[in-house]
Amino acid sequence: MLKVLFGSKDKELVLQYLLSKGEGYASKIARFYELKSSQIQKQLEALEEGDVLVGFQIGRARLYKFNPRYYFYPELEALLKKSLDAYPEELKDKCQRRS
Numbered sequence: 001m002l003k004v005l006f007g008s009k010d011k012e013l014v015l016q017y018l019l020s021k022g023e024g025y026a027s028k029i030a031r032f033y034e035l036k037s038s039q040i041q042k043q044l045e046a047l048e049e050g051d052v053l054v055g056f057q058i059g060r061a062r063l064y065k066f067n068p069r070y071y072f073y074p075e076l077e078a079l080l081k082k083s084l085d086a087y088p089e090e091l092k093d094k095c096q097r098r099s
Contacts, residue, residue: 008043015076024063027040052066
């Protein structure tokens with residue numbers, strides 16, 4: 001839905017996952033959407049470089065969350081929530097589950 005704005009459907013999916021789950025590892029996000037970890041890792045790194053996300057090294061893995069200091073976070077959150085309404089029902093339900 002927001003590919004034209006974010007430049008990538010994968011980036012949009014990463015943001016939707018983090019919005020619904022609060023945090024995530026590249027491998028877990030990739031499994032959730034049945035994508036390659038390398039695809040997701042690339043998007044996470046770009047979003048962290050742009051200060052949209054913050055990453056924390058935990059052992060050999062990196063955990064990502066939204067950066068609470070990101071200036072446009074409230075607007076980004078509202079845009080992601082609104083775009084979720086246009087998703088197919090199955091994906092919408094999957095994204096809205098907290099576990």
